[in-house]
């Protein structure tokens with residue numbers, strides 16, 4: 576028989592774990608400002624109408640076996656089939672699928688970007704559409720999201736979503752990411768937040784987000800952190816946006832039919848100036864020089880870049896470091912050369928913004944202001 580003095584701690588422990596279990600059964604998240612109600616309450620009172628546009632990528636991918644998490648064929652599963660594989664979605668929104676492309680996102684080009692943007696814009700104008708979700712490859716999701724963030728003229732939510740593993744893989748992430756994306760697009764709290772990217776339980780702004788790892792599901796990062804989380808069916812925001820987007824910008828997708836060519840030249844030790852000459856010859860209107868450090872330009876690269884500028888090709892100093900701003904007139908006399916610097920945009924994002932900026936002006940000073948604004 577147990578001694579009563581020994582029984583007391585045992586009873587206390589049992590009571591404590593019973594209390595914890597009861598707590599778990601009623602697990603609740605603190606209400607956050609602007610947060611949506613949990614699925615099954617307000618969301619069901621009036622389900623949002625969401626169009627899911629399929630463009631391909633790993634979220635539409637399939638592997639030969641369940642252990643193929645990183646080797647598989649992308650862009651093979653039609654968007655309607657992807658939607659049908661996540662029946663939980665129909666509990667939170669009325670969704671309709673639309674296949675616009677079936678490609679790996681590395682195959683996006685300006686024409687496809689414009690076609691996608693125009694279609695999204697068209698749908699957003701329909702009163703019976705509350706939001707858009709775009710399934711997309713993760714490689715260039717950040718470029719598409721930044722482009723849409725700058726050019727759509729609506730405050731309705733637009734969410735770009737992808738996955739790092741195909742649906743056939745063990746630990747596939749696409750189903751939950753898609754479910755979360757629909758929740759975010761359905762949430763009134765997502766209105767006016769520009770184009771968002773949702774993966775791995777996080778909501779990022781299309782302006783800042785970038786892919787940082789080739790295979791991990793935790794690959795998308797924003798230098799200042801995500802805007803929010805999606806947890807237990809709830810859209811929770813913690814930050815607001817500082818830079819103008821969508822309705823606040825001077826770029827309108829409905830008025831853009833072509834984008835000027837902007838080349839990115841990547842710097843490294845022993846970089847070959849021929850890359851700059853090739854960009855000029857191919858008709859680039861601007862070169863984003865993905866320079867080392869704070870936009871540093873090797874001594875033998877200065878003349879080729881100055882020569883490009885003299886031919887009317889804008890030169891933008893960017894950084895290949897992955898974060899931070901490029902300081903004007905620091906590493907190079909930008910005023911003297913009529914060069915431009917990025918703010919904190921990565922070279923691939925600076926390419927998008929420069930292409931849009933060049934639809935407005937070819938004055939380096941005005942272009943500089945645009946780079947600093949968005």
Ligand code: ASP
Pocket residue numbers: 631632633634649678679680681711712713714715737738739
């Ligand atoms: N290469 C694929 C794509 O971007 C990778 C992915 O979706 O994760 O389409």
